[in-house]
């Protein structure tokens with residue numbers, strides 16, 4: 001069974017780039033005390049480390065394309081089977097293609113675990129483009145900020161930890177357009193995949209951050 005009502009918080013959060021998955025996943029991870037597994041963060045760490053995975057992934061990410069299913073499924077297989085994820089997890093950024101979704105279903109079966117909820121966050125494309133173009137990320141604590149929505153006295157340092165704020169290479173305008181087209185072609189079918197299985201829960205991600213967290217917590221409480 002893909003979903004179950006057991007007490008483990010195993011959550012799949014997905015939706016278009018810039019919808020606020022990362023922000024919500026970080027908040028939920030700290031509230032629910034479960035690890036936040038972001039495949040984008042795993043790849044960006046590999047790029048910083050200069051590992052073979054990082055070298056392969058960088059060009060693909062900078063072009064707004066998707067890293068291959070084989071690589072991504074291999075990463076998720078190792079992470080979900082690790083002790084760290086034994087008590088629950090929140091998956092952010094995986095699956096992004098139907099083969100990844102199918103591989104995840106098979107992997108959960110192999111591990112004899114089920115998900116608590118599959119949550120789809122959505123806002124319209126105009127809002128996504130505006131959010132991505134104004135997004136800044138802290139290099140140290142990973143906090144996500146917006147030059148449009150947050151009052152920042154200084155756009156170069158993080159108000160929480162003082163770390164350096166930077167614009168992701170893939171948040172540049174040309175790459176945003178490419179990422180959205182890849183999303184429509186490769187990731188939208190993942191929504192259909194979960195819809196057909198009858199497990200998808202929609203969340204309108206337009207609104208205050210806390211309001212959206214509460215909507216997600218409500219879904220989890222009722223799941």
Ligand code: AMP
Pocket residue numbers: 017039040041043060061062064065066067068072092093094095096097100170179
């Ligand atoms: P994110 O931080 O989730 O927006 O991911 C940043 C980039 O990492 C994406 O645009 C892709 O190039 C790559 N990436 C992250 N997760 C996946 C995935 N599940 N499949 C393929 N590529 C991914």
